Amino acid sequence: MxxxxxxxxxxxxxxxxxxxxxxxxxxxxPPEEYGNILINRTSEKNGVKAATFSHWLHRRRHTCRVCHFELEFNMKVNTTEITEEANKSGRYCGAAGCHDGSVVFGHDEGNCQKCHNGDKSYGKENFNRLGHLPRTQFGNKRDWSVAIEKKLIKPRNFLTVKPSGxxxxxxxxxxxxxxxxxxxxxxxxxxxxxxxxxxxxxxxxxxxxxxxxxxxxxxxxxxxxxxxxxxxxxxxxxxxxxxxxxxxxxxx
Ligand code: HEC
Ligand code: HEC
Ligand code: HEC
Ligand code: HEC
Ligand code: HEC
CATH class of the missing domain: 3.90.10.10 (Cytochrome C3)
Structure with missing residues (x-):
């Protein structure tokens, strides 16, 4: 021992x-910032603040597979060629059922600031939505393995491309x-x-x-x-x- x-x-x-x-x-x-990133490949160069993205907020609803396989985001910040035009035409953040305005906010005036605010801790008040999940010592301090296994969260595993059986x-x-x-x-x-x-x-x-x-x-x-x-x-x-x-x- x-x-x-x-x-x-x-x-x-x-x-x-x-x-x-x-x-x-x-x-x-802080646990509410672990996994948060600022995407700034082109934003500031084009006069908007970096886009904020929180992994813990999104992974409650969608598995990694949805974004990193179906939507083709790379697992390295600022390496995916995300553009506003692509977002508006239904790719990346703007994929159907995502930020297309149907379920959550879309890419219209008035919503720009929700993403382009350059604030890595944006939305931290929502972290209490993870309050029911079992605790761990590091990272988000939540046990994502137990959470998904026990169905305390039920993230979608695909949008259109089903995993093969x-x-x-x-x-x-x-x-x-x-x-x-x-x-x-x-x-x-x-x-x-x-x-x-x-x-x-x-x-x-x-x-x-x-x-x-x-x-x-x-x-x-x-x-x-x-x-x-x-x-x-x-x-x-x-x-x-x-x-x-x-x-x-x-x-x-
Ligand atoms: C998170 C990463 C990850 C994912 C996802 C993953 N694997 Fe692996 N897999 C590994 C690692 C690490 C090894 C060990 C590689 C090594 O020893 O070089 C491995 C090894 C294997 C092996 C060799 C096993 C052996 O006994 O040598 C097979 C077969 C395999 N994976 C199939 C799959 C299949 C099928 C899937 C999807 C259902 C999958 N893997 C998903 C990481 C992954
Ligand atoms: C809702 C979509 C979404 C989900 C779900 C998601 N990611 Fe990401 N992830 C992104 C985006 C967007 C980026 C930034 C890509 C870029 O800038 O090129 C990213 C970046 C990353 C990075 C790079 C971070 C860095 O600092 O460079 C890793 C690693 C990663 N994701 C792993 C995961 C894992 C593991 C999961 C599942 C537990 C997951 N992602 C779930 C969208 C997502
Ligand atoms: C759901 C999140 C989200 C919303 C809402 C959003 N954007 Fe973006 N936007 C992004 C991401 C992510 C990128 C890629 C950023 C990067 O790589 O620097 C981006 C890129 C951009 C760029 C960089 C250049 C280009 O054309 O791609 C501009 C300018 C931009 N957005 C303007 C806007 C404006 C104006 C709005 C509101 C009408 C808006 N965005 C709404 C996520 C969003
Ligand atoms: C995400 C999984 C993971 C975590 C967390 C992790 N390790 Fe490892 N570690 C590995 C893997 C995989 C190897 C390579 C296979 C092996 O040597 O067991 C390894 C190898 C090692 C080795 C062998 C020598 C070397 O450099 O590869 C040491 C020593 C070690 N880890 C110590 C630690 C310590 C101390 C921590 C905590 C601070 C830690 N590991 C956390 C996965 C991990
Ligand atoms: C592509 C992303 C990715 C890679 C690469 C990866 N993991 Fe993981 N791993 C995850 C995710 C996501 C979880 C779920 C738990 C979490 O998010 O904290 C996880 C969970 C685990 C768990 C389960 C812990 C538990 O308590 O049930 C172990 C053990 C682990 N990883 C070890 C490894 C080792 C060792 C390697 C390298 C050989 C590795 N992982 C590579 C993404 C990854």
Whole structure:
């Protein structure tokens, strides 16, 4: 037990001592700002404030798959060529049933400020809508896995493109560490396929044919690669060691 609790702290010191190799942990943000982004590829250049976007607000109603597979938003801010013209013609934010004015506000005068306000904490008063969800220690401090599994939230999994029926892949993988005495990381497919399409990860982030596990070291993960694509900024963050390495404690 002592070792379990002390391990992350020891490792942390170890990696600090490593100097340049030390891991960078994103500074903690208030739970109501975790996963919020400001999209500003073209906004300010065109005389409007950056568009604010909150993941926790949207993921209650739609899975990642809807936006990052069907609507083709990239999982890196400011890399998708979102334009106001595309939004108004039914793509991206303006997709049917989204910001087209039918269910939620659309792209008309009077609504511009709801998106183009440059305020990362915009809408934080709505965070109490997550009040009923079980708690965790980091990120939004809400357990999104239990929330979706127990149907405390029921996000839509598609708009028009249904997931194919055969995606029931639920293999739980044990990712063995290359380092001595490090408890392996677990990768439960099911906890991910509730939210994501296979294509969100295969083959771009993880090549199933290559068995690349040995290359996913924490150095890469904290730089936002592999598991770090999502677990640095939207899904529970990297500080939560024991959710990935069940044999470790969380004492950072
Ligand atoms: C309602 C749509 C929507 C949903 C649902 C959604 N996202 Fe996003 N996500 C976006 C948009 C828009 C961006 C910004 C894209 C851009 O600027 O190119 C983004 C960006 C990201 C980024 C990059 C963040 C950064 O700081 O660079 C990650 C990672 C991400 N999303 C993961 C997820 C995950 C995981 C889920 C599900 C839990 C999810 N998203 C659900 C719309 C969505
Ligand atoms: C639902 C959110 C939303 C609403 C409402 C909205 N926009 Fe946007 N708009 C965006 C996003 C996201 C982008 C892409 C921003 C970027 O990459 O910098 C964008 C881009 C823009 C751009 C950048 C240049 C271009 O043409 O793409 C302008 C200008 C713009 N919007 C003006 C407006 C105006 C004016 C309104 C109100 C009539 C409005 N927007 C309403 C989300 C919104
Ligand atoms: C999102 C999942 C995830 C989280 C959170 C996470 N890890 Fe890892 N970690 C991995 C994966 C995947 C590997 C590579 C396979 C393995 O070595 O078990 C790994 C590997 C490691 C290794 C082996 C050496 C190396 O650099 O790869 C150490 C040490 C480690 N993690 C420590 C930690 C500590 C300490 C924390 C908390 C601060 C943490 N991890 C949080 C997924 C995670
Ligand atoms: C969140 C990311 C993610 C999603 C979504 C995902 N996978 Fe994986 N998958 C992984 C990782 C990580 C591995 C391990 C890769 C490695 O070891 O190189 C893996 C491995 C696999 C393997 C090889 C298993 C083995 O025993 O070696 C198969 C097959 C697979 N995935 C199929 C799927 C299918 C089918 C889906 C959709 C139902 C899916 N995956 C969705 C991340 C994902
Ligand atoms: C494409 C995005 C994405 C990638 C890549 C990804 N995850 Fe996740 N992961 C999620 C989301 C979304 C959840 C749901 C929980 C949340 O959002 O906090 C999740 C949940 C989990 C859980 C479930 C925790 C629980 O309490 O049930 C584990 C464990 C996990 N991820 C480990 C990993 C590991 C290890 C890797 C890399 C091998 C990885 N994930 C890669 C998005 C991702």
């Amino acid at each position: 002592i070792r379990k609790a002390a391990l992350p702290a020891l490792l942390f010191v170890f990696f600090l001592l490593e100097g340049a190799e030390g891991w960078f942990y994103p500074p903690p943000v 055969d995606i029931n892949f639920s293999k739980k993988l044990l990712l063995e560490a290359e380092m001595l005495n490090i408890p392996p990381a677990v990768f439960p497919h099911r906890a991910h396929t509730r939210w994501l399409d296979c294509n969100n990860c295969h083959p771009d982030i993880f090549n199933i044919k290559m068995k690349t596990t040995k290359h996913f070291s924490m150095d890469y993960i904290v730089q936002g690669q592999f598991c770090g694509v999502c677990h640095m900024n939207v899904a529970f963050p990297i500080n939560d060691c024991e959710r990935c390495h069940p044999g470790m404690g969380n004492k950072l």
